[in-house]
Amino acid sequence: MAKAPVLTPQAQDFPRWYQDVISKAELADNGPVRGTMVIRPWGYALWERMQREVDDRIKAAGAQNAYFPLFIPQSYLQREADHVEGFAPELAVVTYAGGKELEEPIVVRPTSETIINSFFSKWVQSYRDLPMLLNNWSNVVRWELRPRIFLRTTEFLWQEGHTCHATEADARAYARRVLDEVYAEFMENVLAVPVVKGLKTAKERFAGAVNSLSCEAMMRDGKALQMGTSHDLGQNFAKAFDVQYLSSSGQQEYAWQTSWGVSTRMVGGLIMCHGDDAGLRVPPALSSIQVVVMVVRDSDGVRAAVDRLVDELHTSAIRVEVDDRVDTPFGRRAVDWELKGVPLRVEVGPRDLAEGTVTVVRRIPGTKTSVTLAEVARDVTGALVEDQQALYDEALARREDATIDVSTVDDAAQAAATGWARIPWSTLGVEGETLLATQAISVRCLIRADGGVPESADEPDLIAVVGRSY
């Protein structure tokens, strides 16, 4: 008789499956304050690898890391009208500290536009100071009424980039460059998550931005997740915080700005895009452990063979971990690694060694094969590359199958029950967008007919990608 499934099957109850994976794969726990989370080592390892890969790309795009404070004077938030209105409901405000009531309340940052701009106004003096490209790795707090671990938590970890440019065109181009070269490139090639890049509608735009661009991914239940955003801020904050520079022609000009961010929400996206009924599936390019070598039983020279194999894999620049917990039943260990989603398992036991082989188990396609000792390193290296691609291809095919072109608002609503719909923006319009909102369906982004990212929502022939979202 089959054992009860380790996880609630996705088809039975997707949200429950998501909670089960997070708990059984030891990714995170809920914190004591509602909406907060404790990120456990395996979950944090995913985030650390994401940070490393994103950070490399941010630096390649010319930005430098800096750090700005957690606490912001409340008055700063109030300087930009749309910004304060957008964030007011989710602010955590400190009014009492050091044993007494504060003269001016302090806001725990929900994002750092205001405090960073207060320093830009000091640092940006001349066109020679531009562009100024900064990035801040930090935690932020947005009080959430309906939290979901990793996807929408009261406190989360992220990076926020903030830049100043001499011209509107430069700022726009940079916001777009981050979207393409930092975010989408990372998501598709490292996370193996295909994304649709597009422009947010006025309704979905960041509070205080002129335009917001986003990367949208489809989860296995057909819902959308905004994986990252990049904003063209125009001169809104520059004017509110007096960020001016002297141009080469001797004029005082307001700087043109951008801001952009990705967060621990990506961990949730990774889980829901690739996970299956056996647990997480981590893409090889991301995983902090690419191959786990299992000592099936410590006898007949198994341990020595494992040590030699690990050295060889290290030499091939593969991230390897040994599982020599021989006191724990084999099946338990195998299930644990599957839940955690490590891409490859190499099982070494006396039976294998007698044949001069090892057993290679691939988590992503779910295959198990016997490979000779001489070929392991080559086989493993090839499997890591193939499975990275397979994961991406699978996710892309799933998204395409679940996305349909429609020409009426009713059909769009129908399609959103199981996936996404593409509908001409001229057909949908703001009225259609409002109507869909009553059914918890939103415009994820606007794209051009050829899939390109629009410069503005006023371009003709735009397509709205609509769906339900997290």
Next chain:
RNA sequence: CGGGGUGUGGCGCAGCUUGGUAGCGCACCCGCUUUGGGAGCGGGGGGCCGUGGGUUCAAAUCCCGCCACCCCGACCA
């Protein structure tokens, strides 16, 4: 804000109707046997039963208040 529900070892629950001071599964600890797909057997540790009051010889159980959390609706995006 309105309606409904739930609070009992780390987690999930039973016990409450018909009061007699707590039990099950998983997890944990010890021993032996196991170990190629979630181990078996034996032994063991752990609970102010959300909280404050009341009734009673006696309250997890009955009565009243409070708190927290969950679901549905409304509101907001």
